[in-house]
Amino acid sequence: MTTLYTAQPHVQSLVDNGEFSLTAKDFRIIATIMRSDAGIALQENKASLVYSRLAKRLRALGLKSFNDYCALVVSSTGHDEREAMIAALTTNVTRFFREPHHFEHLQTIMLPRMIANAKQGKRVRLWSAACSSGQEPYSMALVLLSLLPDAVNYDIKILATDIDATMIELAKSGIYPPDAVSAVPLALRHRWFVPIDDGAGSMRVTDEVRAIVTFRKLNLIGDWPMHGKFDVVFCRNVVIYFDDDTQSAIWSRIAPLLDTEGVLYIGHSERVAGPAALTLRSDGVTTYRPIKVA
Numbered sequence: 348m349t350t351l352y353t354a355q356p357h358v359q360s361l362v363d364n365g366e367f368s369l370t371a372k373d374f375r376i377i378a379t380i381m382r383s384d385a386g387i388a389l390q391e392n393k394a395s396l397v398y399s400r401l402a403k404r405l406r407a408l409g410l411k412s413f414n415d416y417c418a419l420v421v422s423s424t425g426h427d428e429r430e431a432m433i434a435a436l437t438t439n440v441t442r443f444f445r446e447p448h449h450f451e452h453l454q455t456i457m458l459p460r461m462i463a464n465a466k467q468g469k470r471v472r473l474w475s476a477a478c479s480s481g482q483e484p485y486s487m488a489l490v491l492l493s494l495l496p497d498a499v500n501y502d503i504k505i506l507a508t509d510i511d512a513t514m515i516e517l518a519k520s521g522i523y524p525p526d527a528v529s530a531v532p533l534a535l536r537h538r539w540f541v542p543i544d545d546g547a548g549s550m551r552v553t554d555e556v557r558a559i560v561t562f563r564k565l566n567l568i569g570d571w572p573m574h575g576k577f578d579v580v581f582c583r584n585v586v587i588y589f590d591d592d593t594q595s596a597i598w599s600r601i602a603p604l605l606d607t608e609g610v611l612y613i614g615h616s617e618r619v620a621g622p623a624a625l626t627l628r629s630d631g632v633t634t635y636r637p638i639k640v641a
Contacts (some may be wrong), residue, residue: 362392365404369398373413377432380420385433386512386568388590388596398453400435406426422591434511437449438588439481440628444486444528445513446583448632453579454490457610460500461578462494474577476567476601477585478507481518481560482527485552487558489535499558508565517560521552534615567597577608585613595621602637612634 360368377397378389389397401416408428410416419425419433444450449513465471475484484507490500491505509515525548528536540550565571567585580601586594594617602623605611613633627635 351513352577353500361391362398364398364402367398367402368412368415369394369413373417376417376421377436380429381433381436382590384429385437385566386589386593387433387436388588388617389436389451392564393580394512395437401432404435430512434513439479439511440584441482442527443482443484444532444634446612446615449581449634450486450490452610452612452631452634453487454494457579458491458494460608461503462491465495465498465503469502470575471501471503472575473503473505473579473603474573474581475505475507476565476580476582477508478514478518478562480514481507481521481562482523482564483507483581483583484518484560485521487488487579488530488552488556489531489539491559492539492556493535499555503559505560507560507562508578508590509562510564510566513565515564519557519562522549523551524549568593571600573604576609577604578606578609580605580609580611582611584612584617587614587617591620595623598623598627606636607637607639609637 360370361374362369366405373393374389374391374394374397381387381389401413405413408416408419410419420429461471473487475487478484484505487505491503495501495503498533507518509518522543528540528550531540536550539553539556541553543551545550562566568589582597582601586597589597598619599622601611605627610630611619611627613635615633617633619627619635626638628638
């Protein structure tokens with residue numbers, strides 16, 4: 348790891364806002380780590396974003412330059428800061444019922460069969476593969492509970508994973524400010540949320556909702572411990588940050604995890620490509636199902 352870094356003389360900066368200087372060499376070191384550790388492809392046109400997000404880390408650590416910061420994150424003692432850097436540079440844009448057509452498809456097309464299977468004692472599994480602060484998997488749970496209020500009594504579970512441990516802890520709490528909860532339909536909000544006394548009007552999802560969702564830290568380009576099939580996979584608005592080869596690899600790993608009647612939902616600007624495109628067919632807007640072999 349330490350081969351990434353050598354002390355550098357003064358060179359021209361990509362970004363210099365007076366406080367710190369981010370050089371092309373600094374940027375390459377950071378981009379290399381993001382690519383190797385998180386699969387995220389950073390181009391130099393993102394230099395200002397990198398500067399603005401990591402300048403906060405430099406201040407918090409009392410460092411004087413990005414040169415010093417790069418020395419830290421590639422060092423043998425820099426693991427924790429390396430993870431903090433990845434978290435700082437990971438985009439966490441999410442909201443309840445984002446891209447609502449997917450939740451409509453889940454409610455009207457997928458869940459009736461899945462609920463029937465659950466009532467026959469069968470295992471039902473859903474996966475939110477980049478859950479951020481939890482709004483996506485909780486939205487999945489709310490749709491399920493709107494059709495099956497006692498879902499906790501059946502073998503139905505939602506796995507929610509993300510690379511950012513801080514986001515996972517936030518999601519586990521199930522607490523959201525009023526502007527976030529406002530996106531939840533009123534009937535669901537009244538049934539499955541409770542107010543908390545924080546002086547800000549925040550609300551928490553009920554224990555019944557939280558009981559259905561299991562949160563775990565997982566790197567999509569790392570090891571996946573799951574072995575069983577999924578009826579539903581939400582992998583939305585995350586692979587757009589990966590290069591083409593990594594995107595193809597992700598789709599190829601998800602495809603065999605889908606049940607034969609399962610479905611994959613992806614982001615509005617994403618498309619399944621690579622070998623997985625031969626095994627998945629379109630089933631609506633950014634919705635895919637396995638191709639059945641005759």
